[in-house]
Amino acid sequence: MSRTTDPVALDDWYVVGLPGDVQAGRPVTRRLLGADLTLERTADDVRVTEAASGRALPVQTAYGHLWTTLGAPKRPLFAIEEFAEADRRLAPCGAVRVRASGLRLVENFLDMAHFPFVHTDILGAEDKPAVEPYDCEIRRDVDEVWATNCRFWQPQAAAHADGGQMSDYIYRVASPFNVLLYKTCPSDAGRQDVIGLFIQPEEEDVSVAHAFVHVVDAVSSHTAIVHFQQTVFLQDRFILENQRPRLLPLSPRAETPTRADMSSIAYRRWLKEKGLRFGIDRRDAA
């Protein structure tokens, strides 16, 4: 397909990689919203151009990643305040291509009910499958979706976890294709690890997931942190690629909601309000 015409999708910021992906004299190509991009290293920055038109696109580096836009975002990139804390470690966990809508990836990230069955003995245990009630809301002041007071028993909550723990979660959908998770830190009960998924939607049904963790963990090796997240995400990819339809349906009739799906319902409602079309299954649109 060619570049989307959906203005809601165009007017937003997207991750297209890490600054270190682009070396001097070796341009790289990326796909975003159906458009080909060229990334080139300049004297002190990275230049991103839309290949078809040669148009230079806005670029910024934030949260250890490179961001660009094909449109005109109406607000600045969302803030992640924890990036001001110097003792945290950022571990980008690689770019993984998934044959599914980026919106499906966000929805899966929000879903606690799959932990015991997909991430068995890591993020959930088969004998403790219950999702306890939690709170979920669309925060109008920041235009984000938040789920709070989420609790789940986890046998191995993080790379540095030593035994099981009751994890407290806060989920934050900061933009339609970017989602964060604040989670009990196994090594410091007063703080929260930040885990995120920055999604680069290549096509409506093909996405590149840039997962990262930003943790308070003085113990684990970088390799151990990355390996833990990659193990978890590859389990998710298998589920995501087998989900049908690949695009996200918004109709309440399309998939049966359960109590555990409250965050999914709020996310879909929020997307519908925005009028986003890219990545959405429109066959049943009312």
Ligand SMILES: [Fe+2]
């Ligand atoms: Fe998962």
